[in-house]
Amino acid sequence: MKFKKYLLDWRYFLMVFFILAILGYFFIYQPxxxxxxxxxxxxxxxxxGQTADFLEQKNFISSSFWFVALNRLLSGGRGVLAGDYYFDKRQSLFTVSRRLARGDFGLTPVVVFIPEGSSIKEIAVILEKTLxxxxxxxxxxxxxxxxGYLFPDTYYFPPNIKPAAVIAAMEKNFNDKLTTLxxxxxxxxxxxxxxxIMASLLEEEARQLETKQMIAGILxxxxxxxxxxQVDSSFQYVNGKNTFTLTLDDLKIDSPYNTYFYKGVEIGLQKIPSIFERKIQCGTGLYVYRFCFT
Known part of the structure; x- marks a missing residue:
């Protein structure tokens, strides 16, 4: 009798352990x-099935079989809901299954900071790292x-935002700021x-407001x-050089971005200008036609 009771106790123990192990696998374990x-x-x-196989291959889940079983149970047989799902942290098999069954996309807006003076290449790098x-x-x-027409600012973009939507948001911000000017x-x-264009040139030519004002008047x-x-900032688009690395031979390169070679300001834009409210300022001083755009 004692042996049977002892054996029965072990069976209960193993059954409880097995149940806890399954629950832990579903609700706690994360790849x-x-x-x-x-x-x-x-x-x-x-x-x-296709979704489950993909998630298992990419290490979102540990078992495609149990994902399918849980999804059918949680969705009532509807399957996975189409859309973009953002995963910012590790999650259990149950959580992933539930999210795709209910359409819990997790698209919380991401803070994206675009500094003043950024080129579109620099903006692209920031966006790729953040989104x-x-x-x-x-x-x-x-x-x-x-x-030059994409306003530098702090934006709140959904993780699945498309390039066209980013451009539209930044351009609208630029135009909104422009209305007062x-x-x-x-x-x-x-x-x-x-x-x-003049403001974009000044972004690389100088850092201090007073210096930018002086250079603007000269230009x-x-x-x-x-x-x-005859500004050096545009040479980053000619050969990647700046004021400190340019040579006399560089100044002779035939390029539309060579402001030593071509006259006017139709050279295209290099940098996003500084805060637009400060851009248009006029002053007088030692330089004739000292109009400031910084």
């Missing part, structure tokens, strides 16, 4: 190589014509394109007398 800060897109028409699966090359191609631009007598004077601007 060691779980991909963090990753966006998973589930397309319409994709089956539960999972961001199409950097597509952004560069679509933003090329908008460089339209009269000043008109009074200055220069086109918006000329003003923005507008050169334009007025039909003299080349």
């Amino acid at each position: 060691v190589n779980f991909p963090l800060h990753t966006l998973v897109s589930v397309e319409k028409g994709v089956t539960i 999972p699966s961001f199409a950097q090359e597509k952004f560069l191609a679509e933003a090329q014509a908008k460089e 339209n009269e000043k631009i008109s009074a200055f007598g220069k086109s918006l394109k000329e003003v923005v 507008w004077k050169r334009l007025k007398i039909n003299m080349p601007l």
Whole structure:
């Protein structure tokens, strides 16, 4: 009798242990190589089995079989809901199954800070580092014509945002800031394109406001007398060099970005100008035509 009781106790113990192990596997265990800060897109028409196989291959789950079983139980047989799912931390098999069954996308906005003076290439790097699966090359191609008109600021983007939406948000911000300055631009007598290009050149030519004001006055004077601007900042688009690495031979390179070679400001934009509210300021001093755009 004692032996039977002892055996029965062990059976209960093993059964409880087995149940706890299963619960731990479903609710607690998280794959060691779980991909963090990753966006998973589930397309319409994709089956539960295909989704389960993909998640197992990418280490989101440890068992495609149990994912399918849990998903059918939690979704009532509806399967996985199509959409973009963002995973910012490791999660258990049960949690992943429940999220895809209920459409819990986890698309909490991500803070993206774009510093003043950033080029579109620098913006693309920031976006790729901050947003999972961001199409950097597509952004560069679509933003090329908008460089200088994308406002530097702090943005809150969903993790699955597309390049076109980022460009639209930044351009709208630029235009919103511009509305309070339209009269000043008109009074200055220069086109918006000329003003923005000049401001973008000054971003690399100087850092202090007073220095930018002085240089701006000199450059507008050169334009007025039909003299080349002769600035070094545009050479980053010619051969990647700056003021400290340029040689006399570099100044002879035939390139539309060579402001020693070509006159005017139709060279294209290099950098996003500084805070736009400060951009248009006019002053007088030792330099004639000292109009400041910083």
